[in-house]
Amino acid sequence: MITASVTEIKHADQVVTIENPQTGPEELPYDVLVVALGSVSRLLPIPGLAEQGISLKTVGEAIYLRNHVLAKMDAAANTSDEELRKRLLTFTFVGGGFAGAEALAELEDMARYATRYYESISPEDMRWVLVEAAGRVMPEVSEKMGVYVVKALEERGIQVYLNTFLKSVENGHAVLSDGTEFDTDTLVWNAGVKANPVLKNSDLPLDERGRIKATSHLQVEGLPNVWAAGDCSAVPDLSKADTDPNATCAPSAQHAVRQANQLGKNLLASLRGKSTKEYRHAYAGSVAGLGLYKGVADVYGFKAKGFVAWFMHRTYHVSRMPTFNRKMRIVIDWTLAFLFKREAVSMGQIQNPKADFERAAAS
Secondary structure, X not given: OOOOEEEEEEOOOOEEEEEEOOOEEEEEEOOOEEEOOOEEEOOOOOOOHHHHEXXXXXXXXXXXXXXXXXXXXXXXXXXXXXXXXXXXXXXXXXXXXXXXXXXXXXXXXXXXXXXXXXXXXXXXXXXXXXXXXXXXXXXXXXXXXXXHHHHHHHHOOOEEEOOOOEEEOHHHEEEEOOOOEEEOOEEEEOOOEEXXXXXXXXXXXXXXXXXXXXXXXXXXXXXXXXXXXXXXXXXXXXXXOOXXXXXXXXXXXXXXXXXXXXXXXXXXXXXXXXXXXXXOOOOOEEEEEOOOOOEEEEEOOEEEEHHHHHHHHHHHHHHXXXXXXXXXXXXXXXXXXXXXXXXXXXOHHHHOOOHHHHHHHHO
């Protein structure tokens, strides 16, 4: 196994170029290629977005964002400047899909709990804003459940702007398309993803969205020894074949995990000269967490809210964790968290762990 970044794919030569952190660029020949490069955030040409925005696609970004929110609360508790205080305690999320809505709800719930440790900050002092360009949030669930999510968020004091988009956020001054303006020190961007741009440096067939054209058997079109799965691939969605023959699977973890399983079986079958099977999924429904003991679920027509939905959400995610060891560690950790108080301590030092050492060296 080699840990490195892929920079180019030349299928005509059956060579992958990698950037090895230890030895530099290398070329690796292959007989069979599996492409699962995933996706990256889809940024728009919005003034200030690249400088002010925070993405939320990795565990590292999630840890950073949690520490960032708590650090802003620390800063707000230590200033007497009311305008600065409002800016520090304004948290803006752009994109109302699963990632955006869940992240906002979970962080707001955590921050609300954390206010008990600040004498000068109450939940009402914080401003949480969700901006969504479409007319509803969480399109993955039914429209009725999407309406419930908005109502649940608004009941918690969260401002939800539908049919609205971010026009600019230069120097932390957010301007929305409906004319609303406010200052914010936190802008979380969850407005869509795009296929990994490395694919542009390849001679593999791509669709108009930059994804690899794949068959329902997860083979790249016209290339029997190249396979693809996950967000970087355009795999036909056979569950929608009757209504939309051109539909492709959405870029979600659910599809990626299932496709990986089927791809592994098909690859072995192909190497052994056996027939492969199509990737076909049955839509079971969706679950989403909206904070501690809060959630929404729509599974096999069964709709739930609150604690029941939250429990279904946790159960589903534990079930998808690999290995029994990891499942048990998560269950034990969640059980202890259920019995004791929540952790609301910032570990902001991990963002720059050498800062103290460098100051000591400089002195």
